[in-house]
Amino acid sequence: MMTSFSWSWLAVALLTTMVIGLHGWLYKRKGRGRSASGARLPGGSDGWPFIGESLDFISCSLSSKPESFVDARRIRYGKVFKTHLFGSRTILSSDAEINRFILHSDANTFVPDYPKSLMELMGKSSILVCNGALQRRVHGLVGSFLKSNQLRGQVTSDLVRCMGEAMKGWKDGEVVLIQDQAKSMLFPILVKGLTGLEPGNEMQFVRSQFQEFVAGLISLPIKLPGSQLYRSLQAKKKIATIIQRIIQAKRSDDKGEVPKDAIDILISDNNDQLNDELISDNMVDFMIPAEDSVPVLITLIIKYLSECPLAFRQMEEENMDLKNRKLALGENLDWTDYLSLSFTQDVISESLRMGNIIMSTMRKSVRDVEIKGFFIPKGWRVVAYLRSLHLDQENYKDPYEFCPWRWKEKDINRSSFMPFGGGQRLCPGMDLARLEAAIFLHHLVTNFTWVAEEDQILNFPTVRMKGGMPIRVKRKN
Numbered sequence: 001m002m003t004s005f006s007w008s009w010l011a012v013a014l015l016t017t018m019v020i021g022l023h024g025w026l027y028k029r030k031g032r033g034r035s036a037s038g039a040r041l042p043g044g045s046d047g048w049p050f051i052g053e054s055l056d057f058i059s060c061s062l063s064s065k066p067e068s069f070v071d072a073r074r075i076r077y078g079k080v081f082k083t084h085l086f087g088s089r090t091i092l093s094s095d096a097e098i099n100r101f102i103l104h105s106d107a108n109t110f111v112p113d114y115p116k117s118l119m120e121l122m123g124k125s126s127i128l129v130c131n132g133a134l135q136r137r138v139h140g141l142v143g144s145f146l147k148s149n150q151l152r153g154q155v156t157s158d159l160v161r162c163m164g165e166a167m168k169g170w171k172d173g174e175v176v177l178i179q180d181q182a183k184s185m186l187f188p189i190l191v192k193g194l195t196g197l198e199p200g201n202e203m204q205f206v207r208s209q210f211q212e213f214v215a216g217l218i219s220l221p222i223k224l225p226g227s228q229l230y231r232s233l234q235a236k237k238k239i240a241t242i243i244q245r246i247i248q249a250k251r252s253d254d255k256g257e258v259p260k261d262a263i264d265i266l267i268s269d270n271n272d273q274l275n276d277e278l279i280s281d282n283m284v285d286f287m288i289p290a291e292d293s294v295p296v297l298i299t300l301i302i303k304y305l306s307e308c309p310l311a312f313r314q315m316e317e318e319n320m321d322l323k324n325r326k327l328a329l330g331e332n333l334d335w336t337d338y339l340s341l342s343f344t345q346d347v348i349s350e351s352l353r354m355g356n357i358i359m360s361t362m363r364k365s366v367r368d369v370e371i372k373g374f375f376i377p378k379g380w381r382v383v384a385y386l387r388s389l390h391l392d393q394e395n396y397k398d399p400y401e402f403c404p405w406r407w408k409e410k411d412i413n414r415s416s417f418m419p420f421g422g423g424q425r426l427c428p429g430m431d432l433a434r435l436e437a438a439i440f441l442h443h444l445v446t447n448f449t450w451v452a453e454e455d456q457i458l459n460f461p462t463v464r465m466k467g468g469m470p471i472r473v474k475r476k477n
């Protein structure tokens, strides 16, 4: 049965569809069937007037198999088809080669294209939206910092401490909500890595405002006082004010020290475009994965492991071995130890494949494009649908089976595995995400056993566990 939460989302989605769809449908049809050289527009349907195929898309998204929208069309038209979603003429691809082409193309071919409310909240200078030299610069600078030994060391010691403190309070037989635990631990750790802000009242204020901010990411594109979008913009402003104060303090206190956080890296770059406003806005956008993607990854791993005792035991054994080896040497684990756990990394890869935290990436074509005999006209939305890539039996045997052992022979850098996207927008936080998940798992499986309570994965509007993944824990002797 659908919850009232789902119904309210459905209402927002339907209204948005009607409003934007009407606009899109009234827009003069410019689609051409073929390019000058004979490449053809993919087969597919425009659906109903105004709403296109949005209703079917939403109803599939609300089910446990969101990919059924794509599967049904794949039988009729193949892995690439045209459709009409949320007011946009759209080409949707679940073909590995075409998705790779889309993600690896630069801004002369495709630019990011998100729902209106999201574009509005991100702002023009957000790394998620901007293009060209500015995107490459911010991506390069923050990406190298996120991969630095210094940040990985800091995140490791912060997360180990947080886990220790939280686990101390867990009593035998108590039900723990993994999703909430992971969120409340990881948010302050990443925000500290980005801005230098330490845990405390101000951090809590930032987190509460941030929750208001993300509530507007998928909302009606109406910016009137009282609307969710308005409240979210106000919340972003409040966080940006705090971050700008931190930036100003850092600028006036410049002692030429080694950069400690992402702000230090950005302000030390001699680029006029990287002004205080741009930096603070981007820091807020970088917080999204901290509050959402990594905690959800951890939660899904616990769900899959709870349903696969064999994988759980092998992972537990690998982690206990490492813990005992380090104990015997009288050493603490450092970040390289966590990443050396190969089966644990295979469990993470398999959970990324099955969980599809980011189901698709969206772009808009800025010129007519031809690929593999298909024609993508200028101005169309292009969706690289990653979920179908990962659940395609041509790419993975028994794709709906949780099987971490498959990664023994498979390369994670293959084009049919893109949980972190690809090309110049390849997720700059992917190594950090794997590290955080490995640390969380290590401390959980080496200190506790658990029995998972009933819960369910929801996929719309974002992937998460309906009940927060409750587990009944028991401390190991």
Ligand code: HEM
Pocket (backbone or CB within 6 Å): 103, 112, 127, 128, 129, 135, 139, 146, 190, 286, 289, 290, 293, 294, 297, 357, 358, 361, 362, 418, 419, 420, 421, 422, 424, 425, 426, 427, 428, 429, 430, 432, 433
């Ligand atoms: C399980 C965790 C994560 C998943 C599944 C994930 C997934 C993705 C994907 C698919 C993209 C590409 C989007 C596109 O091409 O449009 C992306 C981009 C990005 N991710 Fe992640 N991500 C995760 C964690 C993180 C973390 C921990 C950070 C950093 C703090 C981060 C920061 C970013 C940023 C800034 C971008 C935009 C890059 C650009 O456009 O240049 N992500 N992520």
